[in-house]
Amino acid sequence: MPNTIEDRLSAEGITLPDAPAPAANYVPFVKTGNLVVISGQLPMADGAVKYLGLLGDNVDVEEGVAAARLCAINLLAQLKTACGGDLSKVTRVVRLGGFVAATPDFGKHPAVVNGASDLMAAIFGDAGAHARAAVGVASLPFGASVEVEGMFEIKE
Amino acid sequence: MPNTIEDRLSAEGITLPDAPAPAANYVPFVKTGNLVVISGQLPMADGAVKYLGLLGDNVDVEEGVAAARLCAINLLAQLKTACGGDLSKVTRVVRLGGFVAATPDFGKHPAVVNGASDLMAAIFGDAGAHARAAVGVASLPFGASVEVEGMFEIKE
Amino acid sequence: MPNTIEDRLSAEGITLPDAPAPAANYVPFVKTGNLVVISGQLPMADGAVKYLGLLGDNVDVEEGVAAARLCAINLLAQLKTACGGDLSKVTRVVRLGGFVAATPDFGKHPAVVNGASDLMAAIFGDAGAHARAAVGVASLPFGASVEVEGMFEIKE
Numbered sequence: 001m002p003n004t005i006e007d008r009l010s011a012e013g014i015t016l017p018d019a020p021a022p023a024a025n026y027v028p029f030v031k032t033g034n035l036v037v038i039s040g041q042l043p044m045a046d047g048a049v050k051y052l053g054l055l056g057d058n059v060d061v062e063e064g065v066a067a068a069r070l071c072a073i074n075l076l077a078q079l080k081t082a083c084g085g086d087l088s089k090v091t092r093v094v095r096l097g098g099f100v101a102a103t104p105d106f107g108k109h110p111a112v113v114n115g116a117s118d119l120m121a122a123i124f125g126d127a128g129a130h131a132r133a134a135v136g137v138a139s140l141p142f143g144a145s146v147e148v149e150g151m152f153e154i155k156e
Numbered sequence: 157m158p159n160t161i162e163d164r165l166s167a168e169g170i171t172l173p174d175a176p177a178p179a180a181n182y183v184p185f186v187k188t189g190n191l192v193v194i195s196g197q198l199p200m201a202d203g204a205v206k207y208l209g210l211l212g213d214n215v216d217v218e219e220g221v222a223a224a225r226l227c228a229i230n231l232l233a234q235l236k237t238a239c240g241g242d243l244s245k246v247t248r249v250v251r252l253g254g255f256v257a258a259t260p261d262f263g264k265h266p267a268v269v270n271g272a273s274d275l276m277a278a279i280f281g282d283a284g285a286h287a288r289a290a291v292g293v294a295s296l297p298f299g300a301s302v303e304v305e306g307m308f309e310i311k312e
Numbered sequence: 313m314p315n316t317i318e319d320r321l322s323a324e325g326i327t328l329p330d331a332p333a334p335a336a337n338y339v340p341f342v343k344t345g346n347l348v349v350i351s352g353q354l355p356m357a358d359g360a361v362k363y364l365g366l367l368g369d370n371v372d373v374e375e376g377v378a379a380a381r382l383c384a385i386n387l388l389a390q391l392k393t394a395c396g397g398d399l400s401k402v403t404r405v406v407r408l409g410g411f412v413a414a415t416p417d418f419g420k421h422p423a424v425v426n427g428a429s430d431l432m433a434a435i436f437g438d439a440g441a442h443a444r445a446a447v448g449v450a451s452l453p454f455g456a457s458v459e460v461e462g463m464f465e466i467k468e
Contacts, residue, residue, distance in 0.1 A: 025273045026288040030250050032191065032309045035344065037251045040289035054260060056451070094342050095349045099291045101260070104366060104413070107455045110336035117337045132338040133352035133461045135411045136451035139212070139292035143263045149289045153344045181429045182444040186406050188347065188465045193407045196445035210416060255447045257416070295368070295448035299419045305445040 001125060005087045008123050009076075019077040020044050028078045034156070035094070036082045040149040042141060043070035052143040055136070056106030059145045064100065064108075068115030071148035072096075075116070076123065079152055092153040093120045093130040099147040102136035109134040116148045157281055161243045164279050165232075175233040176200050184234045190312065191250070192238045196305040198297060199226035208299040211292070212262030215301045220256065220264075224271030227304035228252075231272070232279065235308055248309040249276045249286040255303040258292035265290040272304045313437060317399045320435050321388075331389040332356050340390045346468065347406070348394045352461040354453060355382035364455040367448070368415030371457045373423050376412065380427030383460035384408075387428070388435065391464055404465040405432045405442040411459040414448035421446040428460045 002008045009016065022028055022039055029038045043050045043066075051067035053059040059067070075096075076087070083089040098113030100106075113134040120128035140147050158164045165172065178184055178195055185194045199206045199222075207223035209215040215223070231252075232243070239245040254269030256262075269290040276284035296303050314320045321328065334340055334351055341350045355362045355378075363379035365371040371379070387408075388399070395401040410425030412418075425446040432440035452459050 022288070025270050025277060026252070027285040028287070030248060030285070030287045032248060032250050033189070033345070037287040037307070039287040040291070057260075092342060092344060094344050096338070097289060099289070101292075102451050103260075104294075104369075104415075104451050105455075106451045107453060109451070109453045114336045121337055129339040129342070131340070131342045131349040131351040131461075132334070132336075133409060133411070133459065134336075134453060135352070135449045135459060136413075137291045138294045138416075138450045139258050139260050139262045139265070141263060141265045141290060143261075147289065147291060149287075151349070178444070181426050181433060182408070183441040184443070186404060186441070186443045188404060188406050189345070193443040193463070195443040196447070253445060255445070257448075259416075260450075293447045294450045295414050295416050295418045295421070297419060297421045297446060299417075303445065303447060305443075 005123055012122055014073055016077045016080055019081045020074050029082045034153055036152045036154055038075055038078045038150045040147045041071045041074035042144045042147055043067040045070060049142045049144050051145045053145050054101050054103055056103030061108050061111050064112035064145055065115035067146040068113050069119050071146055072116035072119040075150045083154055089154045090152055091155050093124055093128050094151040094153050095131045097149040098134040099137045101140045101145045106136055109136050161279055168278055170229055172233045172236060175237045176230050185238045190309055192308045192310055194231055194234045194306045196303045197227045197230035198300045198303055199223040200230060201226055205298045205300050207301045209301050210257050210259055212259030217264050217267050220268035220301055221271035223302040224269050225275050227302055228272035228275040231306045239310055245310045246308055247311050249280055249284050250307040250309050251287045253305040254290040255293045257296045257301045262292055265292050317435055324434055326385055328389045328392055331393045332386050341394045346465055348464045348466055350387055350390045350462045352459045353383045353386035354456045354459055355379040357382060361454045361456050363457045365457050366413050366415055368418030373420050376424035376457055377427035379458040380425050381431050383458055384428035384431040387462045395466055401466045402464055403439060403467050405436055405440050406463040406465050407443045409461040410446040411449045413452045413457045418448055421448050
């Protein structure tokens with residue numbers, strides 16, 4: 001694993017985007033104590049929501065994984081802002097909440113949300129190991145197929 | 157913005173109800189450290205759940221906004237109890253979790269949950285800016301169209 | 313109520329299983345400060361997911377209650393590991409998140425999630441009183457009918 005978080009992002013081929021603006025009247029993250037709570041992120045890139053639709057219908061697991069990874073990239077962009085630009089302040093990924101827009105007969109939500117979980121492990125190593133809930137919802141904002149929220153522990 | 161939280165509630169035309177009793181074997185809120193975690197609130201008024209149904213089906217966005225606002229009023233009622241009657245102890249709205257009962261093709265969850273978010277901003281000002289997840293679920297207790305849970309930071 | 317937590321587990325006829333392994337690339341729990349955040353648990357027993365399907369369709373409320381109770385048993389198994397084997401370190405059940413795979417017309421989510429809430433009350437007494445969200449989702453991992461995640465407060 002590359003030594004620094006910035007090097008690991010490069011190794012994943014990731015340039016963090018500008019942190020996406022929230023879709024409504026709230027803020028991207030709140031700090032309370034040494035916790036950072038980040039709003040649900042959609043699979044947005046270049047200002048548009050990607051991977052629209054439902055798992056089990058028009059979105060396959062591979063696309064769902066890519067969508068979850070994109071949500072996680074946006075979480076990292078928000079987190080970097082929360083850390084004043086220095087992701088090495090992150091001491092633990094505490095929890096990811098993964099919402100997968102899915103049909104009633106879909107069952108591979110864990111594989112989909114791994115798109116986010118795997119990236120956290122790749123970027124933060126042991127500190128990237130997190131608790132998680134992965135569930136299948138009826139629909140998501142703007143027709144997105146995946147939404148991921150997060151809670152992180154940081155040092156001052 | 158009026159000076160006190162009680163004045164802002166009045167300006168919004170809100171008289172906080174008695175905090176609704178939980179629908180089952182749990183409590184309306186738990187304090188841990190300086191956090192208050194409040195159970196999912198339904199759009200209840202006068203002891204009945206209002207705005208029954210699904211967004212994208214029989215409930216339109218305007219009604220969904222009203223339902224979310226009613227959930228938020230009930231959150232505030234619980235929060236006031238958690239603060240011993242003094243909402244000025246609230247230092248931050250940390251997170252709202254907005255669950256919108258919706259059809260698979262519905263996409264305006266952010267607009268619906270704004271009914272709750274806008275009220276927090278109106279009542280708490282800068283301290284009302286919160287992280288948020290808004291998702292579309294298959295169904296909610298008693299046929300409610302919206303449920304909102306919350307996490308708040310308070311001072312002792 | 314029996315005096316010790318282990319006695320109360322016995323009185324409920326529960327032998328805690330080995331803590332189930334997560335279904336994907338994450339960990340069963342994370343400790344941050346004096347909080348333990350536990351990943352969403354499925355109704356697994358003997359290595360298999362039980363009570364497959366949807367409330368409102370092929371799974372009735374009684375079966376849903378049993379599924380939620382089984383999720384809670386798995387939460388307790390993870391929590392015991394998080395506490396180094398000593399559940400008397402638990403000072404409060406802070407929050408349960410109950411996800412019920414359900415049809416759009418189902419409304420008895422609170423009764424289902426009580427399968428988990430009632431067990432927490434039976435095992436922890438006053439410290440078992442928790443905040444809760446109970447919602448109906450479109451589908452859950454591996455076709456499970458219920459998933460429950462939890463946040464707990466412990467002493468060092």
